[in-house]
Structures are given as C-alpha cells and as structure tokens.
Amino acid sequence: MQWLDTAPEGVRLPVTTPLEEVEAAARGAEALILEFDAFRDGRGFSLAAVLRERGYRGRLIAEGRVIPDQARHLRRSGFDGVVLGADADINAWKRMDAAFSTTYQPIEDNAVPIWRRRNPEPQNPEAVIETLNRDTRNDDAAAILRAALDPVLGLKPAVLSSFGAEAGVLLSLVARIDPSTPVIFLDTGMHFLQTLAYRKALSERLGLTDVRLVTPDADERADLDPRDDLWRADPDACCDLRKVRPLERTLIGIDILITGRKAYQTPDRRGLRPFELFEGRIRVNPLHDWSEERLAAWLDAEDLPTHPLSAHGYRSIGCWPCTQAVEAGKDGRLGRWSGAAKTECGIHLGRRTLPVG
Amino acid sequence: MYRYDEFDTAVVRERIEEFRDQVSRRVSGGLTEDEFKPLRLMNGVYLQLHAYMLRVAVPYGTMNSDQMRRLAHIARVYDKGYGHFTTRTNIQYNWPALSDVPAILSELAEVEMHAIQTSGNCIRNVTTDVFAGCADDEIEDPRPWCEILRQWSTIHPEFSFLPRKFKIAVIAASKDRAAMRTHDVGLQLIRGEDGQAAFRVFVGGGQGRIPHIAQEIAPAVPGRDLLAYLTAILRAWNLLGRRDNIHKARIKILVASLGIDAFREEVERHFATLRREDLRVPDEEVARIRAYFAPPPFANLPRTSGAFDRASLADPDFARFARNNVRRHRQPGYATLIVSLKPQGGVPGDITADQMDLVADLAERFSFDEVRAAYEQNLVLPHVRLDDTPEIWRRLAEAGLATPNADLVTDIIACPGLDYCSLANARSIPVAQALSEQLADLDYQERLGPIRVNMSGCINACGHHHVGHIGVLGVDRKGEEYYQITVGGSADEQAALGEIVGRSLAADEVAPAVGRALDRYLEVRREGETFLDAVRRLGADPFRDAIYGTLDAVA
Numbered sequence: 034m035q036w037l038d039t040a041p042e043g044v045r046l047p048v049t050t051p052l053e054e055v056e057a058a059a060r061g062a063e064a065l066i067l068e069f070d071a072f073r074d075g076r077g078f079s080l081a082a083v084l085r086e087r088g089y090r091g092r093l094i095a096e097g098r099v100i101p102d103q104a105r106h107l108r109r110s111g112f113d114g115v116v117l118g119a120d121a122d123i124n125a126w127k128r129m130d131a132a133f134s135t136t137y138q139p140i141e142d143n144a145v146p147i148w149r150r151r152n153p154e155p156q157n158p159e160a161v162i163e164t165l166n167r168d169t170r171n172d173d174a175a176a177i178l179r180a181a182l183d184p185v186l187g188l189k190p191a192v193l194s195s196f197g198a199e200a201g202v203l204l205s206l207v208a209r210i211d212p213s214t215p216v217i218f219l220d221t222g223m224h225f226l227q228t229l230a231y232r233k234a235l236s237e238r239l240g241l242t243d244v245r246l247v248t249p250d251a252d253e254r255a256d257l258d259p260r261d262d263l264w265r266a267d268p269d270a271c272c273d274l275r276k277v278r279p280l281e282r283t284l285i286g287i288d289i290l291i292t293g294r295k296a297y298q299t300p301d302r303r304g305l306r307p308f309e310l311f312e313g314r315i316r317v318n319p320l321h322d323w324s325e326e327r328l329a330a331w332l333d334a335e336d337l338p339t340h341p342l343s344a345h346g347y348r349s350i351g352c353w354p355c356t357q358a359v360e361a362g363k364d365g366r367l368g369r370w371s372g373a374a375k376t377e378c379g380i381h382l383g384r385r386t387l388p389v390g
Numbered sequence: 391m392y393r394y395d396e397f398d399t400a401v402v403r404e405r406i407e408e409f410r411d412q413v414s415r416r417v418s419g420g421l422t423e424d425e426f427k428p429l430r431l432m433n434g435v436y437l438q439l440h441a442y443m444l445r446v447a448v449p450y451g452t453m454n455s456d457q458m459r460r461l462a463h464i465a466r467v468y469d470k471g472y473g474h475f476t477t478r479t480n481i482q483y484n485w486p487a488l489s490d491v492p493a494i495l496s497e498l499a500e501v502e503m504h505a506i507q508t509s510g511n512c513i514r515n516v517t518t519d520v521f522a523g524c525a526d527d528e529i530e531d532p533r534p535w536c537e538i539l540r541q542w543s544t545i546h547p548e549f550s551f552l553p554r555k556f557k558i559a560v561i562a563a564s565k566d567r568a569a570m571r572t573h574d575v576g577l578q579l580i581r582g583e584d585g586q587a588a589f590r591v592f593v594g595g596g597q598g599r600i601p602h603i604a605q606e607i608a609p610a611v612p613g614r615d616l617l618a619y620l621t622a623i624l625r626a627w628n629l630l631g632r633r634d635n636i637h638k639a640r641i642k643i644l645v646a647s648l649g650i651d652a653f654r655e656e657v658e659r660h661f662a663t664l665r666r667e668d669l670r671v672p673d674e675e676v677a678r679i680r681a682y683f684a685p686p687p688f689a690n691l692p693r694t695s696g697a698f699d700r701a702s703l704a705d706p707d708f709a710r711f712a713r714n715n716v717r718r719h720r721q722p723g724y725a726t727l728i729v730s731l732k733p734q735g736g737v738p739g740d741i742t743a744d745q746m747d748l749v750a751d752l753a754e755r756f757s758f759d760e761v762r763a764a765y766e767q768n769l770v771l772p773h774v775r776l777d778d779t780p781e782i783w784r785r786l787a788e789a790g791l792a793t794p795n796a797d798l799v800t801d802i803i804a805c806p807g808l809d810y811c812s813l814a815n816a817r818s819i820p821v822a823q824a825l826s827e828q829l830a831d832l833d834y835q836e837r838l839g840p841i842r843v844n845m846s847g848c849i850n851a852c853g854h855h856h857v858g859h860i861g862v863l864g865v866d867r868k869g870e871e872y873y874q875i876t877v878g879g880s881a882d883e884q885a886a887l888g889e890i891v892g893r894s895l896a897a898d899e900v901a902p903a904v905g906r907a908l909d910r911y912l913e914v915r916r917e918g919e920t921f922l923d924a925v926r927r928l929g930a931d932p933f934r935d936a937i938y939g940t941l942d943a944v945a
Binding site for chain 1: 415429551672685
C-alpha cells in the first residue's frame, strides 16, 4: 500500500458515480482516483473489486473520507494507495493495514486465503504414509485408530471385518471412538452360520450402527459359479468373485480402510506397518504388532462375546469350505486353505489378473 | 461441532488486538465518536439507554457445554448475573462496563467464541434451523454451509461498510423453522440435478418499518457457486442500495423498487464477470468442515422407551412437558428437548448464570455436549435419549426451566423494548409478562394449540411482530406507550405479514384484548384448525370484533 501526500495525475471520480461511468472513465486511464465522501460509504470497495476483476490494470487511489481502520479493506479490494491528510496518523494506518496475519476471502491482493492454506496442493501419498507411520511409531492401537478417524483429516473411513475369532478386538476399539464408523463384512454366501450369528451378537453388543453386508454380484456369480462349487476347482477365482470384486466396488468413496491384520499371521504380513498405501487408498492396521496371546487376553478382559467356533479349535475363520480347526500349539492360520500354498484370499494382495466384468 | 484451527484462532485474537487499538485511539482522540461507532458496533458493542450492551455471536445457534459455561461466567463476573438470548440466536449482556469489553472478548476467544459482526452494516451471524441434524425432513445438515458462510463473511474487505445490516438464514428442509424468508437472503438447501448440494435463493426479506417477505431469485445455485452468487447479490446492493435514508437502505427496498426480475439481471451481470473459481471453496475444505458436523455416536436404541412411557403415565406434569417440549428425533430412541426461556411472568429469552451452568451440565451429560439457541429465544438439547427425558425434566424443573409451553401462546418472542433499548418507543417486557400471567393456565394454552405471539417495542421489529400469528407493536402516541395488534402473520414456509386490526391500545388493554381474540378463535375454529388457519379462512374481522367489541361497549 502506498501512503501518499498528494494524488497523482489521473481521472478523478466520487464513489457515488454509477459503475458504468466509472468503468468508461477507467478505460485506458493510467490512474483513477476514487473520492470517498464518507468513510461509511463502502461503494468504493465494490467499485475497485469490480474494476480489477474486469481487467483494469492502472493505478487505483483512494482519497477523501477514509479512516486507518479501512487500510486493509482498500488494499484487499484493489487499491494501490491512499492519499492521507496532513494530520493523518500514518502509524495507525500501518498498524491497521497489518492487523491480520491471515484472511478467509480470496480477493484482489495476492494473499493466500485460509481455505487454500488449509488444503495445500496434494502431497505425495507415500510421504503422507511415512509421516503417519513416523508420528504414530510409539502409539498404541487406540491412538493409531484415533489418528485415522480424526475428522480433521476429512477422510471417509471404513473398517473391514470378517467377524472371525479375533474381530472383537478391532471392533471394540473402533466402537469406543465412533460406533457409526462403517464396518464392511464380505458376505460371501459361504460363511459358517456361527459367523453370521456372531456378527449380529457382536454388533449389537458394541452398538455398531453401520455394519454393511457386501455380497457378490448376482450376475457374476451365476456366470462364474452357477453351482457354488468354484472353490473346489479354483479357490483363487472363488475368493476373487466373492471377496475381491465386491470389496473393490464397495470401497468407492472410502479413503481409509481399517483392517485387523497382524504381522504374526503369515510370512507376507511379517513387515506390516500401521499405515500403508494400497491401490491409492490408505490402509490402517492398528493391531499390526499384536500377538495372538495379547488378542486372547484382551478379549478375555473385555468380556466380549466370542465366536462360537473358537471353542472348537477354529482360530482363523473364513468361508466354511476353506476353513479348518487347528491343533493347539500350531499356527492358527494353517486352518485356512489347508493343504494349498494359498495364504491370502486376495483382498490384501492388489489388483487381480481376472477381469472384473 | 466445528472447532477452530490455528487460522480461526489467529483471526479472533487479532480482531481483539485491533479493537483494543481502536478503543485506545478513541480515548486519545485519534478517532471521533462518529468514526468509532461503526467499529465498536462491528464488535458487538452497543450504547443502550442505561449502559453499554455486548452482543455475543452464537454462530448458527450451536454451542458446547464449555462455551455455555463461559457465557454463564461472563454474566456472573462482568454483568448482573444473567443474559438474554435473541431471535438471531445470539446472547446479549445488558450491563457490561466498556472497559471490560476487551477482557470479555478474550474470555470468549478462549472458548472459540466472539462478538464479531453481531451489529453494524455488515454481514451478521448466520442462523439456521434449530433442529439441524435432528429433524427427519432435512436434506443434509445445513451447518457446514453456515460455517463456510461464517468464515467467508468474517472481516470481509468489500462488505464491511454496506448500506445497512445484512442477515442470512439457511434451512435444509421444505419446512422453515428459521424464519428464512424474513432475511435479506434466505437459502434453502436442496439437491441439485447432479445430486450435489444446491441452494434455492430468496432475497429481499426483512422486517422493520417496511416489511417484506423474501422472493425467490434463483431456483438452484450449485453449492460450489454459492459464495460467488452471494458476492454478486451483495455487490449489486452495495453499488445501488440507498444510503440517503437509513429506513430505505436495506436490500428489501432495492429489490422492491427495481422489481425482482430487474434485480436478478443486475445480480447475473455481476455473477457473469466474477472470478468464480477463486470463490470456490476447495472440495477438501468442504469435506473437512462437514466432518465436524457428522452425527454424534448414537446408540442403537428401541424406538420407544419404557422409562419415558412410565413417567408419562405416572406424572401428568411430565406428560405435559413431554407433549409440548419433547420433539421427535430422526434417530430411534432419541428426542430433541426444548428448554423454554418463557416462564410464567418472565422476561422472554432471559436466563441466569446458574441456569446456563445447569443447561451446560445437562448438555454435557445427556446431549453429546451440544446445546442450541433457537430463533424463538429458547434453548434446545438436540440429542437426548428418551430414556433420560424424565431425569432431565426433573433437573430443569428444579431450576425453573421446565415451563411446558414450547410453541404455545405464552412462548412469546419479545425484544428488550424501552426497558433497555435506545430505539424503542414502548416497553415490550411488561406487556409480554402481563400476557404470560393472564394466559398462564396450561390447560387453556394446550386447548389453544400452537400460537406464536410476537412483540416489538418499536417499528424496527426486533420482536418480529409482523410475522407473529398475533403481533404486538409498541408505538408512541403523544408521549404515551400504545400498542398496535396484528393477526395472521407467519414466519414459516408460507410466510406472511400480519394485518393491523385497528387503533392501538393502552398497555393494560393488550392482554385482555388478546385474550378476547383467543376466546373468539375457540368459538369459531373447525375441528383441528390452528389459530393461523382460522385467520386465513375467516380473515381478521372476527378477531377485530372480539378485540374492540368490548372496548366500544364500555366506551
């Protein structure tokens, strides 16, 4: 802002002049002086803003009845300078011009408005994940979840749960923060009836208000697995039909997927970290470093309902054709796709080679 | 609800420092009283009849318990132990010392509150439906948009020296519970053709000396263009609005004199050359603000409550409260509870510091830490369990806050009037109190059903008399306080201005006259017909006769 003793040469108009006349006079003018007849008459601010928006590039100077408290209004609506009277308190003008360090409105000066400062250009997603992992490196599962569910992130979260033997741990932690968080259950049509009963009992107990049952596409199912026996010939294709594709469809609009995966479960999960980037979406694994014993101790202490099959030696529970009980002392995950090299259904492995119809 | 980040905090803090600077320049003579006045008004400081008044903003009427407790603390430490809630969901303190104002503003800033733009010729506090987030007929919670408007309008460089004040109300249902069409701009949130939020825009509403109901200017402005469209409206008015006569400066006068079509053209001309993309709030920012207004973590509850049903059967007083002050909530097992600030013979909207503390406690314990200020000068606990309503009622009753009269005839809207206000011609409080006493019989009130009586102490109409089903306006007749009665006004989605029934009445004649009009309604109404419907069917005549018949007979 220029603090002027006298106005420069140029076109001179009172702020009471109609906009059309001001625009006509400004055309080609090197300087335009707008005279304020009363400081309460705020027409000058709109005149300046309109002139600037419509392309006037000459000097714009305010003169007349204006007060120091309007310094930034003048500057921000497009004035270059103001003519100060002989007895003006220039320090007051400077102080008032600098009274605010930030601003909400995008107007004529080049100040970056608060909305843009809050939402800078998108960062490299890998860098975001790195930051989140670094910030939570000493945090427990609840703190990791709170970081993921923080409304300030403005991200849409969902929890993926099989309602298996250990599902109560993650779901009770989520319910404490926000029981309305969407919980996705992949209803493959092949689950044990006990799993379905457990889903109902656990959801009610925890007060979960948004458990979403995600089923395979009926047409795809009729096409690829009309007799419901695909699992015999090609378990990968069966998982793809009943879990991978339905999940992919349901995750549209979800930015953060929270899972109950643990590092101890499979060799692939050994390096599991709390936050990871997976197909453009953040995955959160709050229980990444929990042991099977710790999970059991938690479930015990919380007095939550247990999966009816737990008592029968089932420790990792998926669809009935591909799940078995496991002897005590052995790896619980051995009960999944027993006898095959397969250890994952595919929802945590990335894009499938099978085309999604 | 919304929480400040470092930017919001900086704006409010820097505003206080700016005001401190202005006060000290006023004291040292650097600013004349004429120059200082609009600056103090834009910080909520009025000079009233007997003292300064400070009006604190409650943006879109939403507060948490910490904020409510701070309001109580301010009433106790800096005022006479009470505050007054207004129809624009703000709170006023009537007796602060001017020298305490910066300290009060600092106290407010600590709980993310302020008094910015609660007065003056600028964009005022945005109001909305008090049942936002609870009502089952709303399209989406309107408050994220209100917060966006709050931020955009705060210390706006172009729109801080407007011809006159500018008020915006936002609703998100076809039912209007915010008197939207009495505002300079009314926004009705709708779904646009693309399924995204859009706004039906009304312009040119206002009360005061020359009342107008706002007219539709645009059927569906997309949410992303809302700020640009509002900028165009304000620009058109800022450049063309009258500044020669304070009574003709509001946008309603410009819209009425140009006609809505010519005004629309004017707005569209500005809208066409605006750099609209600059005014688009980034999607991430809309999502960020929306996330703050996500529904609270409701429990899965049965639709009905044994505790509520048992209490209703056992205690007729609770049953009456439940009938009138407990409203349906869209979440099963929950309710919205109205805390009436209209006790029998009380001052409408007044609340003591102790009562504020109690409401804060109840909000914290029973309503997800949220309390709302309503357009009707009541408070609302938005999300309480039906199971808890008997307990809440008991505690409210102990504090004199359980008057079961929400939307009944003694739920009177009234301005402070000549008891406080330097503009008033007549007192409104004693007249409202007399009416409240005369109509105290709750059985009678329930028989009458919903009736809104609005009372203003002068033609500026802060008590919304034009849109009361029954309106009472204080006038000055040769130095005496007299009152003009209107019937048939309405502030809802069928907004209408009331009709003046006849010559004005002396203060002590008002309550009996209103009583006669109400008795006449009971005689003439059809099955299920409300007072307002009866006036619409029959016109004002039967009520005019009732009001003046007896008087004339006596005279």
